[in-house]
Amino acid sequence: MxxxxxxxxxxxxxxxxxxxxxxxxxxxxxxxxxxxxxxxxxxxxxxxxxxxxxxxxxxxxxxxxxxxxxxxITGWAWETDENGDIKFCSKNVSINLGYTPEEMIGKSIFEFMTPEDTKRIKSTFTDLSKNKNPISNLENWNVKKNGSKVCFITNAFPFFDSQGNLIGYRGVDTDITKEKIAYYKIHLLNKELEEVKNKIGTLLNDKENTKKSERSSQDKDILEKKWSENDFDSVYLFDENANILDCNENMYKRLGYSKDEMLSFNMADFDILESQEGIVEKISQAKKNGVYSFKTIHKKKDGSSILVYQNIQYLKDKNQFKCIVREDISINK
Incomplete structure (x- = not known):
């Protein structure tokens, strides 16, 4: 122009x-x-x-x-004095708020805002007008003539008299209600999604705790009784220093060694988790209580490993110890 x-x-x-x-x-x-x-x-x-x-x-x-x-102009244009009283508004206000321009003129622009926004916007308007600053992208909720709510985004410029004194604002309010509702819906969906994630996490934790409880109960049973030796068990004999004295075929074949190799080992040689001192301590407990059971990991000759239960039983008449070994199949469940 x-x-x-x-x-x-x-x-x-x-x-x-x-x-x-x-x-x-x-x-x-x-x-x-x-x-x-x-x-x-x-x-x-x-x-x-x-x-x-x-x-x-x-x-x-x-x-x-x-x-x-x-x-x-998209939305409706308006002009106020320095206090926010409406001096002019375009015909489009009837589309956006349901009022005619005649019904708007002379009233404060804050009269049409929701109670929640009135105080906030008044404070912002006071600060901006005091510093003679423009209004930029100011969101505010208003109440239409029919009682429904509408959200506007306000942009306005101050104008002045010949002495440079602020005498009012000229601006435009644009309806962004649909965008705000969409934003709230997305926010709500994200919140619901987070709640679902938390519920799933709780269910998984409950399931894991149940498994742990079952395993703990199983471990307790193992600790409180001697195992009966079965054909599929790995069994070996050892002394108080954890030196292997004898073993059955299942034992050395499961670990991939020959029997002679097994008889040259100390228990610590194929136990990944326990040191010899730790094993000797467990042997002492078995001697004191007659039985001691625990989980550990055995190292095979090929470098792989298996999680096992070990049940140590004290053979008092021989002053030796027998260990029955069973693979922990629960790790595969």
Missing amino acids: NIDEISKGKLDVNLESSEISEINNLTDSLNRVMASLKLAITKVGVKKGEIFEEAVKAKDTVTKKYEDLIDS
Whole structure:
């Protein structure tokens, strides 16, 4: 839009769709046109009637373009004084709030906001007007004439008198209710998703705790009784220092060794978790209580490993110890 052309009296200039700042410029332009016409009367001596007719035509033309521009804006345009009292609003307010411009003018812009937002927006407006700052992307909830709520995003520029004093704001409110509702729905869905995740986590923990409880009960049973030797068990004999004295075929074959190799071992040689000192301590417990059971990991000759239960039994008459070994198949469940 060429404001200078209008100022020079060229009234057939086409005004393009514009922002809030251009509305302000258009108003200023109209004032300059009127001032130019008055000056022409004084200098040229044109008849006042002719000048008046031309001035009216110019004013009507600019006013029409001004109104068209206002009506083309998405949302509704408004003007307030420095206190927020409405001095002007566009016809689109009826679409956005359900009120006519006549019902709006003279009232505070805060009267139409929800009670929750009124205090917050008033405080923000006071701070901005005190510093003569523009209003930028200010979200606020309002109540329509029919009682429903609508969310606007407000943008406005301050305008001033000839001494630079703030005399009000000109701005536009745009309806973003659908976007806000969509945002809240997404937020709610994310919250529900998080709750579902937590429930799944709780269920998994409960299941794991149940398994642990079952295993703990199983371990307790193992500790409190001697095992009966079965054909599929691995069995070996050892002394108080954990040196292997004898073993059955299942024992050395399960670990991948020959019997001679097994008879040369100390228990610590194929136990990954326990040191010899730790094993000797367990042997002492078995000697004291008659039996001692625990879980450990055996290392096979090929480097692989197996999780096992070991049940140590004290053979008092021989002062030796027998260990029955069973693979812990629960690890595969």
